[in-house]
Amino acid sequence: MNIRVLLLLGALALSSGAAGCQDKPTRWDTAATSTVARAPDAPPVKEAGSFNKFFPADGIDGMKRVYTQEKTGFAEAKLQKDGKDVAVLSISDASGDAEALKKFEGATDKIQGYPLVTVGKNQSSLLVKGRYQVKVSSQQLDEGARKPWLEKFNLSGLAGL
């Protein structure tokens, strides 16, 4: 390795080192030092595995249901047709999560009496028993096509949990 290459390597090391010392502020800085906030007096979040049995059954409308995540207070599955992803289904426990619950205030649309809202353009969310969020998210199904999938969850079973 000749001296010019060495100098170049040195310059690269210095410039990348200098950039590392002065991090520019970003839109994510607040979240970077916090964790998910929940009201301290709220009932504890349900354990992993509590929600799987309330999902729509495998094989409905030719859709394969594949479970993808199972964490504390959260379960997720995806719907696939011919090996391609069609939608993501999820149930999450919003116990004590004021920000998540807020969006259902004043919801006029309902399924089986539970408030229904649209989040962004690709997600429909239903609130069961004032704490369980049942969601269908899809970049292919529109609002009208997502709604029947919400109805395929065992909502009364979930409300009895």
Place this chain on the structure above:
Amino acid sequence: MSHQPIHKILEELPASNLTTRLLGALDYVVPGQWENVTSWETMIKRVTGEDDQALIQRVGDRAIELYNDPEQGYQRAIQIFHLVDSTQGMAGAAEMANKLSESFDFLSFLGRITPKADTTQGIDAAVKFVAEMATFCYTNGLPGDSVGDFLSSLMAYEKEDSIRFAAWVTFDLVLPLGPDFLAKTLDVLSSATHAELGENSRFARIAKYLPGADLAEKAGLLSSTLAVSSGHITSFVAEKGLDQQDIFQRIKGYVEVGDNALDYVSAAIDMSTNYFEHTGIQSVSRRLISRAYGEI
């Protein structure tokens, strides 16, 4: 907070280096599955398809916050991805040289590359596979029968997960071990003594994160995970037509170590790339964002 936030870890991934170019060369194995996303916002847009900036902010914040809680397992998954791929020795020099030219000339580093014995290669490959299972569980949860559930989700792998699996099969099995890769690996695992396993540096680095009370149980996990998945692995290789010489022809432009030096090419790739860590960080980011979108 001692750890680095996940958005920073993702955004520090290189947009282009030897690892990403080799992964790009594997696009023919899993066409269109992998894109080198190194921006947190872009990853949120890919996962959700949303473009409202306030919504993107909420999803991104929530995902970062979920990662910050060590109890959630995501930090441990990242740690395993890092440890199993921790490239040392020449990697740093290779990275620097790599920045200076599009294709990195390994000839100048040839003296430092030692081809691995089949025993080491077999154990390394098995360790990576068991690490894949462990990171899957830390990231996505711990279902009842973890090996069986891991297998069914392995078959539904996509995006970063699928390119990582393709790279593992290609670079850690078929390229260094040839068509009998599975028999060779299972052979190595059944004949390796616990002392040999204990001396394997990759295994030693991640052993404490693997299920099992002692070394014997952890070693058993290597063979059982691989054995139970062997059908899927061999059909993947057959279906994709993965062939040692064909792979060599496709990637030799990226890794110049002379003709017919398959073992040198494999060793060079192993020493100078971190495909496991690179795609693993992207996988964990994707799963966090998907969960955050479900929870907000």
